[in-house]
Amino acid sequence: MRSMNWLLTFAVPRTAALTAAFTGALTIGAAGCKKKEIFPILGDKVSSPIDVAVDASEQYFYALNSDFPRDYNQGSLLVLTIDGVKVTSIPVPRLGSSLTVAGNTLIVTISQSDSSPQQVMLFDITDPKAPVLAKTFIPSECNPINAIAKASYRYWVVSCSNGYIFAGDLAPTLSESTLQHVRSYPGPRRALHLDTARDLLIAFPTNLGGQSWGDAQLEDTKSYYDTALDSALDQTNIAPEASSKSGTMTEIPNEIPDDLEKTSSSRTNKNSRGMYQFAVYDLQKSHDANWVEIKPVAPVSSAFELHWIYFGLSNFDGTPDIAETAASLTTHYYRTNFWEAKSDPSDGDVFYVSQRGSADPHYGGSLHANSIIKVRITGDLTSSTLTTAETLSFERIYGFKGELDPSGRHFPGDFEIATVQGKPLLVVNHFRDLVNWPKQPFFSIAAKIIGENRWFTENTSVSSLKSYNQLALTSSGRAMASNFYGNSLILLDVTPGVGIIEKTSQIK
Secondary structure (H helix, E strand, O other), X not given: OEOOHHHHHHHHHHHHHHHHHHHHHHHHXXXXXXXXXXXXXXXXXXXOEEEEEEOOOOOEEEEEEOOOOOOOOOEEEEEEEOOOOEEEEEEEOXXXXXXXXXXXXXXXXXXXXXXOOOEEEEEEOXXXXXXXXXXXXXXXXXXXXXXXXOOOOOEEEXXXXXXXXXXXEOOOOHHHXXXXXXXXXXXXXXXXXXXXXXXXXXXXXXXXOOOOOOOEEEEOOOEEEOOHHHHHHHOOOOOHHHHOOOOEEEOOOOOOOXXXXXXXXXXXXXXXXXXXXXXXXEHHHHHHOOOOOOOOOOOOOHHHHEEEOEOOOEOOOOOEOOHHHHOOOOEEEEOOOEEEEEEOOOOOOEEEEEEOOOOOHHHOOOOOOOEEEEEEEOOOOOOOOOOHHXXXXXXXXXXXXXXXXXXXXXXXXXXXXXXXXXXXXXXXXXXXXXXXXXXXXXEEEEEEEOOEEEEEEEEEEOOHXXXXXXXXXXXXXXXXXXXXXXXXXXXXXXXXXXEEEEOOOOEO
């Protein structure tokens, strides 16, 4: 379930403008010479592969061709064996966004282009080498950036670049599945976790474009309220005795940074607040309510589903990144910009997220970001009185000092976790796109054994001809990376304690 919509989101308008100008010139020319624009056939070639995935049997890889530069005016879903042999190619609209495999279901999301609308496509992969399209959705007012589903689980979710969340029933007969707009959160949320035991979606905010978001060390010493209604609409985790007050300030910390609530305008600026909030959405309750979007009216408002993200992390030796926030009750390190979330294969209370940030002080100076973080659920996430510290714990498993390049080039996005040769192997993809870093590209695939900090390996590239974009990993250690700018797929073998071996010939 990986995508590169942050690149598409910001590059598409520019590309669309160029395309429109180019198409306009062709139209003018066509009026005089009656010629039509003709594109070559994509077939089974590789063109701007945006995402890769592996089927449940681990015998086949899937690659989603986005045709980002519009060389073919068409994308495709490419099926390959585990050894990289092409099996079949299924045409899909261009500007593909993400792939998600859930048992015998493959979900393909497509962004809107000048030639086709946004789409969410459900494929039946009971026969993994021959996907069959079962149903297509066109979600209104949504450019999909990710989808999440689990094998044999009844619900599924699609997130959009404008913060909209679509959810529905993933039926055993895929053609009977449903998908509806259920939430409108502030800001996009690409990092999605399905807590199937509690029927919850946990969605973390994502900066899709230029890195203008940054982690922040902020104080929370007071609580501010205009009216009880404002409190109900705009706050979470409100102390009961304070929520009834009108136009008051109390000396009671409430998790909310004082700078983001001390004025009426700051309390109503949901975007600036939303970048530091994760959402907890009850799928079972929404299913029982027929997936109807709840309007923002207290007390059943989606505002009560937003919780503040703050946590400190430690280095190899246990030293906290920011000592003054480690033991403080009123100063927290608020976090933002999460790209991917993955479930722990053996513990239902644990999942992992990739959290990133620029070291540039103009963009918040997130010097302690660019990590893979283990998150454990420790309390009731649906409670309006428990704090984040009482419901989640956070532990860095990758991104320690010494693992990342000191020049700050690492930027983790997609990652995979699998048990390989009896070891819990973490493989991380770093990708700095040419839109936001035109003169400072950096791409890498890194691997380490979770819980063992003695071994670490990494393959790096500063050439767009080898731009590791997204990856898929099997329990044998065989992996595939999509080379977005190089128009190819790269096969790798990752062996714990040994290294990453790249096959000499790329798949084009």
